[in-house]
Amino acid sequence: MSSDLIFKSAAELAALLEAKEVSSVELARAFIARTRAIDGKVRAFNSFDEADALAQARASDARRAAGQARGVLDGIPVGIKDVIAVAGQPLTASSRMLANFVSPYDATVTRKLKDAGAIPWGRLNMDEFAMGSSTENSAFHPTCNPWDLKRVPGGSSGGAAAAIAAGETPLALGSDTGGSIRQPAAFCNIVGFKPTYGLVSRYGLIAFASSLDQIGPLARTVEGAALLLAVIAGHDPLDSTSFSTPIPDYRAELKRRRGPWKLGVPREYFSAGLDAEVDGAVKAAIEFYRESGCEIREVSLPLAADYAIAVYYIIATAEASSNLARYDGIRYGHRSKEATDAIDLYFKSRAEGFGAEVKRRIILGTHVLSSGYYDAYYLRAQKVRTLIRNDFMRAFQEVDALLAPVSPTAAFQQGEKSSDPLAMYLSDIYTISLNLAGLPGMSIPCGFTTGGLPIGLQIIGQPYQEAGLLAIAHAYEQGHDWHTRHPSL
Amino acid sequence: MASPPDINIDYVANLARLALTDQEKEIFSRQLGDVLRYIEKLGEVDVSQVEPTAHAFPVSNVWADDVPQPSLPVEVALKNAPVQRDNMVVVPVVVE
Numbered sequence: 046m047s048s049d050l051i052f053k054s055a056a057e058l059a060a061l062l063e064a065k066e067v068s069s070v071e072l073a074r075a076f077i078a079r080t081r082a083i084d085g086k087v088r089a090f091n092s093f094d095e096a097d098a099l100a101q102a103r104a105s106d107a108r109r110a111a112g113q114a115r116g117v118l119d120g121i122p123v124g125i126k127d128v129i130a131v132a133g134q135p136l137t138a139s140s141r142m143l144a145n146f147v148s149p150y151d152a153t154v155t156r157k158l159k160d161a162g163a164i165p166w167g168r169l170n171m172d173e174f175a176m177g178s179s180t181e182n183s184a185f186h187p188t189c190n191p192w193d194l195k196r197v198p199g200g201s202s203g204g205a206a207a208a209i210a211a212g213e214t215p216l217a218l219g220s221d222t223g224g225s226i227r228q229p230a231a232f233c234n235i236v237g238f239k240p241t242y243g244l245v246s247r248y249g250l251i252a253f254a255s256s257l258d259q260i261g262p263l264a265r266t267v268e269g270a271a272l273l274l275a276v277i278a279g280h281d282p283l284d285s286t287s288f289s290t291p292i293p294d295y296r297a298e299l300k301r302r303r304g305p306w307k308l309g310v311p312r313e314y315f316s317a318g319l320d321a322e323v324d325g326a327v328k329a330a331i332e333f334y335r336e337s338g339c340e341i342r343e344v345s346l347p348l349a350a351d352y353a354i355a356v357y358y359i360i361a362t363a364e365a366s367s368n369l370a371r372y373d374g375i376r377y378g379h380r381s382k383e384a385t386d387a388i389d390l391y392f393k394s395r396a397e398g399f400g401a402e403v404k405r406r407i408i409l410g411t412h413v414l415s416s417g418y419y420d421a422y423y424l425r426a427q428k429v430r431t432l433i434r435n436d437f438m439r440a441f442q443e444v445d446a447l448l449a450p451v452s453p454t455a456a457f458q459q460g461e462k463s464s465d466p467l468a469m470y471l472s473d474i475y476t477i478s479l480n481l482a483g484l485p486g487m488s489i490p491c492g493f494t495t496g497g498l499p500i501g502l503q504i505i506g507q508p509y510q511e512a513g514l515l516a517i518a519h520a521y522e523q524g525h526d527w528h529t530r531h532p533s534l
Numbered sequence: 535m536a537s538p539p540d541i542n543i544d545y546v547a548n549l550a551r552l553a554l555t556d557q558e559k560e561i562f563s564r565q566l567g568d569v570l571r572y573i574e575k576l577g578e579v580d581v582s583q584v585e586p587t588a589h590a591f592p593v594s595n596v597w598a599d600d601v602p603q604p605s606l607p608v609e610v611a612l613k614n615a616p617v618q619r620d621n622m623v624v625v626p627v628v629v630e
Contacts, residue, residue, distance in 0.1 A: 408547060408562060409541075429579050484590075
């Protein structure tokens, strides 16, 4: 029974719970047992609190027995990337700076999960402070791709993606600043969804780049992502960047909307540097939509393709240098024992607490904001950002959504890119531009390489059109079974 | 856009309150030099008539009513403080 449960979709588990064929405690036990059995190899988790997860599960079963289940996700475990606050649980951002930090409060998304009866559990590994594309920048340990343990799961939400792929949790919350949900989802054969900027509250998300960060769902299926998105989306007075917009019933919408749609294919995204097998799988997906009656149009995003990475590594690092200034060894976080006075305390605590990639990005961000460089770098990048956004808005005048690769390659080997920061940055080429433009985007499984590595299809939507995006993805998923495969571990 | 002088890593690390080893300074200067050279390509773009985008969507002047709400109790707020005494965070000397 256990081995059946761990690879079921969230919707299937919800149906079993509702039919009382399984209890929430049995579910929690199954996922905890699976995690104990294989996480020694996968290393998706930084930690998990078994007693707390079981207590939440017992409370869910009691509610259900009293006829008071709170909703579809009542009783379903949701793994949490170690960057989102859960009161009483560690909140480390996979950094030595916060290795002993315990969150005193719930993020808004955490509160919403609990209000819906879902069970936030576990602290999932990530690149330190969400800076990275492989989870190799975790200060604690790397996470291994369940499809090939010598390869990376992607990043920065690598732990979340690997945990779902390995059957350790059915759902997870991650964060995406430049592709950090979508790329690991693609590398691990699962669904990863980044909402429109402002749809989901950032209150309780450790800030990396405030104009780019979004929390989003990871799941085995599009429907699972829709169910989780419905719980976490919505305006939050505690986040002044959150948007007021009615939240549709995403699950109902993805079943109701059948297409056909007008889909754009950005010509610049299919050029040199894209692995031939990834190109083949994504093109096959485009053909599926064409054969289903969709109109496929070539569109052009010239500035996005050429300049998005340069713009991102100015804006994101600038914002990060500001956001990470709070880690000074004073009120919380690592405090150096070597310091002579308060200022020295800042220098040494930060040097000891931050890893190399974090330091690199703080330095770059500080540089591009500094006097004499601000106009040439930061201000210029903000202007090119406007032009990149305009590229997308122009395309959306002709099409409903865009189809593209997620990453130029499938999962790479551990260590392959970690010594060349620029090479790592360049691998974000297809995901980064959405964060700059604030658009929603998702990755769904669309095939495997001959070596057995997953390939993801990226679907990019119009602002606040999550329902349409989910429906387009669901249509593909209904016609394929890539997402039903799981690695043998 | 002028060609990038190398980052004055001592100056920037000082601004960022980061104590770097000599080895780190050398490695980071080189790696970030590569990144800055890559970023130079932004100089190709004509931005003469373009407004900057600080954030993607036009949400601004978000007001909240000035109504007192409960905040974190002191013990909770200080739970992660490295050293504390009498409801205060103890720090090294700031002002002589």
